Amino acid sequence: MKLNIALLAGDGIGPEVIDQAVKVCDAIANKYKHEITWKPALTGAAAIDAVGEPYPDETHEICANADAVLFGAIGHPRFDNDPSAKVRPEQGLLKMRQKLGLFANVRPTFTFPSLIDKSPLKRERIEGTDLIILRELTGGIYFGERGRKDDGNTAFDTMTYTRGEIQRLAKKGFEMAMTRSKRLCCVDKANVLESSRLWRETVQAMEKEYPEVEVSYEFVDATAMRLVQWPKGYDVIITENLFGDILTDEASVISGSMGLMPSASVGSKVSLYEPIHGSYPQAAGKDIANPLATVLSAAMLFEDFDLKLEAEDIRRVVNKSLAEGIVTEDLAEDGKSYRTSEVGDWLAKNI
Amino acid sequence: MKLNIALLAGDGIGPEVIDQAVKVCDAIANKYKHEITWKPALTGAAAIDAVGEPYPDETHEICANADAVLFGAIGHPRFDNDPSAKVRPEQGLLKMRQKLGLFANVRPTFTFPSLIDKSPLKRERIEGTDLIILRELTGGIYFGERGRKDDGNTAFDTMTYTRGEIQRLAKKGFEMAMTRSKRLCCVDKANVLESSRLWRETVQAMEKEYPEVEVSYEFVDATAMRLVQWPKGYDVIITENLFGDILTDEASVISGSMGLMPSASVGSKVSLYEPIHGSYPQAAGKDIANPLATVLSAAMLFEDFDLKLEAEDIRRVVNKSLAEGIVTEDLAEDGKSYRTSEVGDWLAKNI
Ligand SMILES: [Mg+2]
Numbered sequence: 134m135k136l137n138i139a140l141l142a143g144d145g146i147g148p149e150v151i152d153q154a155v156k157v158c159d160a161i162a163n164k165y166k167h168e169i170t171w172k173p174a175l176t177g178a179a180a181i182d183a184v185g186e187p188y189p190d191e192t193h194e195i196c197a198n199a200d201a202v203l204f205g206a207i208g209h210p211r212f213d214n215d216p217s218a219k220v221r222p223e224q225g226l227l228k229m230r231q232k233l234g235l236f237a238n239v240r241p242t243f244t245f246p247s248l249i250d251k252s253p254l255k256r257e258r259i260e261g262t263d264l265i266i267l268r269e270l271t272g273g274i275y276f277g278e279r280g281r282k283d284d285g286n287t288a289f290d291t292m293t294y295t296r297g298e299i300q301r302l303a304k305k306g307f308e309m310a311m312t313r314s315k316r317l318c319c320v321d322k323a324n325v326l327e328s329s330r331l332w333r334e335t336v337q338a339m340e341k342e343y344p345e346v347e348v349s350y351e352f353v354d355a356t357a358m359r360l361v362q363w364p365k366g367y368d369v370i371i372t373e374n375l376f377g378d379i380l381t382d383e384a385s386v387i388s389g390s391m392g393l394m395p396s397a398s399v400g401s402k403v404s405l406y407e408p409i410h411g412s413y414p415q416a417a418g419k420d421i422a423n424p425l426a427t428v429l430s431a432a433m434l435f436e437d438f439d440l441k442l443e444a445e446d447i448r449r450v451v452n453k454s455l456a457e458g459i460v461t462e463d464l465a466e467d468g469k470s471y472r473t474s475e476v477g478d479w480l481a482k483n484i
Numbered sequence: 485m486k487l488n489i490a491l492l493a494g495d496g497i498g499p500e501v502i503d504q505a506v507k508v509c510d511a512i513a514n515k516y517k518h519e520i521t522w523k524p525a526l527t528g529a530a531a532i533d534a535v536g537e538p539y540p541d542e543t544h545e546i547c548a549n550a551d552a553v554l555f556g557a558i559g560h561p562r563f564d565n566d567p568s569a570k571v572r573p574e575q576g577l578l579k580m581r582q583k584l585g586l587f588a589n590v591r592p593t594f595t596f597p598s599l600i601d602k603s604p605l606k607r608e609r610i611e612g613t614d615l616i617i618l619r620e621l622t623g624g625i626y627f628g629e630r631g632r633k634d635d636g637n638t639a640f641d642t643m644t645y646t647r648g649e650i651q652r653l654a655k656k657g658f659e660m661a662m663t664r665s666k667r668l669c670c671v672d673k674a675n676v677l678e679s680s681r682l683w684r685e686t687v688q689a690m691e692k693e694y695p696e697v698e699v700s701y702e703f704v705d706a707t708a709m710r711l712v713q714w715p716k717g718y719d720v721i722i723t724e725n726l727f728g729d730i731l732t733d734e735a736s737v738i739s740g741s742m743g744l745m746p747s748a749s750v751g752s753k754v755s756l757y758e759p760i761h762g763s764y765p766q767a768a769g770k771d772i773a774n775p776l777a778t779v780l781s782a783a784m785l786f787e788d789f790d791l792k793l794e795a796e797d798i799r800r801v802v803n804k805s806l807a808e809g810i811v812t813e814d815l816a817e818d819g820k821s822y823r824t825s826e827v828g829d830w831l832a833k834n835i
C-alpha cells in the first residue's frame with residue numbers, strides 16, 4: 134500500500150517522539166512492502182516562530198491531501214502565563230481540528246499487565262479496565278463566541294451545540310459500543326445546562342436505532358468521581374468537548390500508563406493519530422521522553438487502513454520492549470533506562 | 485449564645501441525616517447552655533410537590549433572617565431523565581445560592597486514619613492529604629444566559645465572569661491560604677477561554693497584596709489528573725463554578741471518606757452548612773444513610789460562630805464513633821452496622 138502521511142512533530146518533545154514512530158513505521162513499510170511518503174509540516178509554537186501562525190495554510194494543504202496525519206504535541210510555556218499573547222500554539226490545535234473536520238477524539242484507557250502497579254489506584258480498582266472516551270472535538274465552548282465587555286472587566290464564552298453535531302458524535306459512539314460490550318454512557322450536565330439537555334434528548338431519540346446497546350446517562354461531576362472509584366464500570370463514554378477534555382485527562386492517569394496511551398481524532402476525510410501526552414517542554418531536547426504512545430498511535434493508524442498484521446506487529450514489539458526493560462527513565466524499575474532514540478532504534482530493529 | 489438556624493432537610497436522605505445533626509446540636513446546646521431555635525423550611529422536590537417551587541419565597545425569608553442555614557440534600561431522579569420538566573429541584577439550589585449571595589463553596593478533602601484503606605488510591609498517594617477547594621458559586625455557565633435557537637435544534641449556555649466576582653472569590657482564597665500552608669493554586673482553562681484569561685489576569689494582579697502566598701496556575705484538565713496522582717501537592721485551590729463542581733466531586737472520593745465530608749457555602753450575611761453527598765434517593769426512608777457529613781457540617785457551623793469547643797466536641801464524638809464501630813453500613817467492616825437514627829442517638833448521648 135502507498136501511504137502519504139503528513140508528519141506534524143510540533144513542539145517540546147514532539148519532534149523526538151515522532152522520530153521514533155517514523156523509524157518504526159519505516160521498518161514496518163520495509164517488512165510488509167508498503168511505501169510511506171512522509172510529508173513534514175510546521176505547527177504549534179514552532180510554526181508561530183517560523184511564520185507567525187500555529188496552523189499555517191501550507192500545513193493544512195499537506196494534511197488535507199494526506200491519507201493520514203501523524204502528530205506529536207504542541208504548546209509552549211512562554212504563552213501560558215502571558216494573558217496578552219495574541220497568538221497561541223493551542224489555537225493551532227483548535228484550528229486544525231476545525232479545518233480538517235476532526236469531530237471525534239477517540240481515547241482508550243486500558244492497562245498493561247507489567248505496568249499496573251504504577252497506577253495511583255489500587256490494583257483491584259484498575260485491573261481489567263478497558264474503556265473508550267469519545268470526545269466531541271469541534272463544537273462547544275472552545276469554539277463558541279467569546280469576548281470582553283465593560284472595558285475588559287467582563288469576559289464570556291459560549292457553549293453551543295446543534296442536534297446534528299450531537300448525532301454525528303453519538304452515532305460513532307453507538308457503532309463503537311456495538312463492536313465492544315454494547316454499553317454506552319452519555320455524560321452531560323443536563324440538570325443545569327441547556328446544551329446538555331439537547332445532548333440528552335438527542336441521544337435518547339437515537340436509542341431505538343440501536344436496541345442492543347444499553348444506554349446510561351450521567352452528570353459530568355458524577356463521572357469524574359466514578360472514573361476514580363470504578364473505572365471498570367465503563368465501556369464507551371460519549372461527551373461534549375470541555376467535559377471530554379477534563380475526563381479524558383483524568384482517565385489517562387488512572388491506568389498508570391499515561392505515557393503509553395495513543396489516540397485518534399476522526400474526521401470525515403482524514404484522521405489524525407497522536408499520543409495523549411503533551412509537549413512536556415521540560416524534557417525537550419534531552420532524548421528522555423517516552424515514545425511508546427506515539428508508536429502505538431501509529432499502530433492505530435495502520436489498523437484504520439485495515440493493516441491489522443502491521444498494527445499487531447507494532448503492539449507486539451512494544452510489549453516486548455516493556456517485558457525486556459528497554460524503556461525510557463519514566464518506566465525504568467531500579468534497573469537501566471534507555472534514551473528515546475535508543476528505544477526507537479530497538480523497536481525498529483525488532484519489527 | 486442564641487442561634488436561629490434555618491433547617492432545610494430537602495429530598496431523599498436529607499431529612500434523615502438532618503435529624504441526626506439536630507440531635508447532636510441539641511445535645512451541644514444543652515451541654516454548653518446555648519439556645520438553638522430551629523426554623524424548618526421546604527426546598528427541592530419536596531417544595532415542588534408542596535408549592536410548585538424548589539426554593540419558595542417563604543423558605544428564602546426564613547434563611548435570610550436566620551443566623552445560619554443547615555441543609556440536607558436535594559434532587560429527585562424523576563426529573564433527571566425528563567428533559568421536558570420545567571421546574572427542577574436543582575434550580576432551587578442555584579436560586580438559593582444566588583438569593584442568599586452564597587458566592588463561595590468551601591470543600592475540604594482530608595483523610596481519617598481509620599478509613600484510609602477505603603480510598604481507591606494507594607495509601608502512599610492519599611495519606612496526609614489536606615486540601616481545600618474554594619469553588620465560585622454564583623457566576624459562570626450555571627447562571628449565564630441560555631436557550632434554544634433554530635426550532636430547538638441549537639442550544640447554548642454562556643459562561644460569564646466579572647473582575648469583581650473573581651476578586652471576591654480569590655480574596656477568600658488568599659486569606660484561607662494565609663491560615664494554612666500559604667500555597668494557592670488558581671485552576672482555569674486560560675489557554676482557550678476568555679473568562680479563564682480574566683480569572684488568571686485578575687489573580688495575577690492580586691499576588692502582590694499577599695507576598696507570602698506562593699501562587700500557581702493550572703489548567704483544569706491537568707488538575708483533574710493531578711488530584712488523582714498527587715493530591716498532597718495541593719493546599720488551597722480556587723476555581724470557577726463548573727470546574728469547581730467537577731473537581732470537588734472528584735476530590736471527594738479520593739479520601740475514601742466521601743460520606744463524611746462536610747462543606748460550607750459562604751455568603752456576605754448568612755452561611756450555609758451541608759454534607760457534600762447528594763440526596764441518594766435509593767436509600768431514602770431506609771434509615772441506612774451515613775449522617776456524619778451532616779454532623780461534621782454542623783461542627784463547621786459552630787466554628788464559624790467562634791464556638792470552637794463545641795466544634796471540637798462534635799469532631800471528638802465522631803472520631804469516637806468511628807473508632808468504636810458505631811457506624812452505618814457503608815463503613816461497617818465485617819462487623820455490625822447501625823441505623824442512621826442509632827448513630828445519631830449514640831453521638832448525641834456521647835456529647
Ligand atoms: Mg486536555
Ligand SMILES: [Mg+2]
Pocket residue numbers: 354355729730733
Ligand atoms: Mg457536583
